[in-house]
Structures are given as C-alpha cells and as structure tokens.
Amino acid sequence: MEDRNRRRGRYFALDELRGLVFISMVLYHGMWDLVYMFGHEIAWYEGTAGYVWQQSICWCFILLSGFCWAFGRNKYRHAGLVFGAGFLVTLVTCLFLPEDRVVFGVLTFLGTAAFLTTLLQPLLSRCRPAPGLIASIVLFVFTRNVNVGFLGFEEWRLLKLPEGLYDNFVTAFLGFPPGDFYSTDYFSLIPWLFLFLSGYFLYRCVMCSQKEEPLHFLKRGRAPALRWIGQRSLLLYLLHQPALYVLLHLWAWYFDK
Incomplete structure (x- = not known):
C-alpha cells in the first residue's frame, strides 16, 4: 500500500503534520469543554497562552489546506464535501446546542476557500508565486482585525472601519x-482567505525550485498513527466533539458519585 501511494505522489509527511495539528485541536477543544461547558477555571487557558494555542491550530490548518489545494483531483467535489460538513455542524449545533452554536465555522470557510480558489485558478495562475505569497501575507496581516471593526493585526489597530459594513x-x-452575531467557531472569508492563499502561493513557490522533485522529502512518512489521523481528518473532525462531550460527561459522572 505504501509503495502504491508513493507512486501516486502521496506526501505522507503532510498527512502526519495534519494529524499532529488535529490532535492539538482535540486537546484544545477538550480544554474548552472543561472550561466553558463544565465550569472549570483554568487561568492559563483563558489567557494569552490559550489564545496562542488556538491561533497556532487554525493558522496551521488553514495554511496547510491552501498548500495542499493543488493535490486534489476533483476540487469542486472536495470543496462541496467540506462545505457540506460545515453546514452539518451548523445545523446540529443550532438545533441541539444553540448556546454553543457554530455559524461560519472553519469547515464552512475551508469549503468556501477551496471553491473560490478553484474558481479563480485561471486568474491566480497568472500571478507570479513570490509576489502572490507576499501580497497574501500582507493582506492577511492588514485585515486580521476586520471582525472587530479595524484594519490591523492583533493589538495594532491601523484604521477603524465604517460601522455600516457590519x-x-x-x-x-x-x-x-x-x-448581535454569535458563533463559538467563526472563520470569515476576510481575513482567513488570505492565509489560505498564502499556503496556495507557498506551494507554488516551492514548486518553482530548480530541483526535479522539490517535495520529495515529504513523501517519506515516519509516524503511521499521525498519518492515519491526517488522512481521515474530516470524518474525525465531525466525530471528535460529540466524543469529547460524552467522555467528559462520563468523567464528571464518575467523579461526582
């Protein structure tokens, strides 16, 4: 199986990286459930350390998704599948957990970003990779705070945007x-599309290398368990939060007896 995947050009290291980030996400969500659903106070998690942890997960997922966009065979089908999974998450949380609902979550965003990148590929392919990467990074930095009404990045607020936009x-x-908009997992097109495109252009920059196969080192996997998780990340994403919810309820029931 491994030899056949290699002949097809599967980059195992990317699967393993996705699996590693997925595990980090599950741990983060488990902590979130403990703090915000079960009422445990964990100061470091609610502070800067927890925020940096959360940002590292979403940045890696989105950047990696943009980098891997080129590997898809049926890109529109993949985009629709991911978007549909995001819609399912929204539907279930709105019906059964309205106080913790997910509207425009990460799956909805990733599906939309993949669709738009596929749609705009004829235009994007005409952009040179290095300038495209630089422009995407700059746009992401300058629009990072649009969700809270400003241009700028984190504590740096460059310009207040008109309230009529919101x-x-x-x-x-x-x-x-x-x-009055509320979502426990919110990833809008702006600024996150620019991070996705950063991954897209980063891949193209790497492929512009003079080497015959610049990504050959990514074909060698070293962690089969992480690879297995990374190759099934969409399904596992849909299952992980219900599983965490059940496990934490069992944990609370056992220790409260």
Missing part, C-alpha cells in the same frame, strides 16, 4: 459581523 448575516460571512 450589517447582517451576509456581511458576517464576508468578515463584518453585526453586533
């Missing part, structure tokens, strides 16, 4: 949520 559900999807 109007409704559609503007929330784009990156301009109104005051």
